[in-house]
Amino acid sequence: MALIAVVGSINMDLVVTADRLPNKGETITGKDLQYLPGGKGANQAVAAAKLGADVQMFGCVGDDDLGKRLLENLADAGVETTHIRTVPGVTSGTALITVGSGDNTIVVIPGANAYVDREYIDSIKDELLRADIIMLQHEIPQETNEYVAELGEKHGKIVILDPGPARPISEALLSRVSYLTPNEHEAAVIFGTEKDPEELLKGYPGKLIISQGDKGVSLCTADGELLHFPAADVEVVDTTGAGDTMSGALGFMLARGSSLVEAVRFANYAAAFSVERYGAQTGMPAYDEVLSRFPELRN
Ligand SMILES: Nc1ncnc2c1ncn2[C@@H]1O[C@H](COP(=O)(O)OP(=O)(O)OP(=O)(O)O)[C@@H](O)[C@H]1O
Ligand SMILES: [Mg+2]
Numbered sequence: 001m002a003l004i005a006v007v008g009s010i011n012m013d014l015v016v017t018a019d020r021l022p023n024k025g026e027t028i029t030g031k032d033l034q035y036l037p038g039g040k041g042a043n044q045a046v047a048a049a050k051l052g053a054d055v056q057m058f059g060c061v062g063d064d065d066l067g068k069r070l071l072e073n074l075a076d077a078g079v080e081t082t083h084i085r086t087v088p089g090v091t092s093g094t095a096l097i098t099v100g101s102g103d104n105t106i107v108v109i110p111g112a113n114a115y116v117d118r119e120y121i122d123s124i125k126d127e128l129l130r131a132d133i134i135m136l137q138h139e140i141p142q143e144t145n146e147y148v149a150e151l152g153e154k155h156g157k158i159v160i161l162d163p164g165p166a167r168p169i170s171e172a173l174l175s176r177v178s179y180l181t182p183n184e185h186e187a188a189v190i191f192g193t194e195k196d197p198e199e200l201l202k203g204y205p206g207k208l209i210i211s212q213g214d215k216g217v218s219l220c221t222a223d224g225e226l227l228h229f230p231a232a233d234v235e236v237v238d239t240t241g242a243g244d245t246m247s248g249a250l251g252f253m254l255a256r257g258s259s260l261v262e263a264v265r266f267a268n269y270a271a272a273f274s275v276e277r278y279g280a281q282t283g284m285p286a287y288d289e290v291l292s293r294f295p296e297l298r299n
Helices: 040-051 065-076 111-115 118-128 142-154 171-176 184-191 197-203 242-255 260-275 287-293
Strands: 003-007 011-018 033-038 054-058 060-062 085-087 093-100 103-109 133-137 158-162 209-211 217-220 226-229
Touching: 003 040, 003 118, 003 142, 003 242, 011 065, 033 040, 033 065, 040 054, 040 065, 040 133, 040 242, 040 260, 054 118, 060 065, 060 111, 085 111, 085 118, 093 111, 118 142, 133 142, 133 242, 142 158, 142 171, 158 242, 184 197, 184 209, 197 209, 197 217, 197 226, 209 242, 217 260, 226 260, 242 260, 260 287
Parallel strands: 003 054, 003 133, 011 093, 060 085, 133 158
Antiparallel strands: 011 033, 093 103, 209 217, 217 226
């Protein structure tokens, strides 16, 4: 099995539930506080590792209690954490989430994720380049993504960029990645809304994979064939982390040597599986669980 390296964010989501959101300046009593490990980088590393991939995580945490918990959580999921840097005097990436009356407020502190810079990449470069597949997202400085993609391309690696949260990407970065996996909103931010979706996909054959939530996922093969995989019909419990499960599963399948089309087909089911479970990382499946849940995948 080929080796996967994820270079990206590692966060803790602190989720408090209350009957309603507090007004400005108001103090209200909440119910419980949950610590949910997240961050798109860590989520994708966990998704690939749970499926059975050999995954090494590269990123930064703070030297606080959350940082320790985040490292433990990754290790528990089977992700190699040796080269994650603990940055002294810095907060670990944290999202403060308040949930009340069907709505929420979120404050994100990038914290240590901002330290995933060129200097850090240089310090782990030899280890990073042992991997065959490098996975990137948009929760670390874009300059770092540019640098890693350049290194990856130069050394013949497969580079997968999941461009969420949405922000524009440079032509250079786009040309260097092997696969780009936006959702529909991110695709609109990157490519604009003038082109119809099919025309857009045809412009990037064998490269652009657009996820469409409960509609499924689409791509154009390297041969120019447009393919759409409809989403599996599942009971929606929690869609958090569905996209990250899809990206992690794509990495896992490519690491196993699957074709792009086979990989996307499987990833569409793996992501649907995660939607039926609560939590981003807790909902991510093992390989056999996906096959048992969706026997049609064996065909
Ligand atoms: N309601 C659903 N039913 C079945 N599958 C779903 C559903 N929602 C999402 N999925 C699966 O998850 C994939 C990714 O979903 P989506 O396009 O919403 O990603 P995303 O917006 O990037 O999510 P994230 O916020 O986790 O990054 C879809 O392509 C599909 O395979
Ligand atoms: Mg996403």
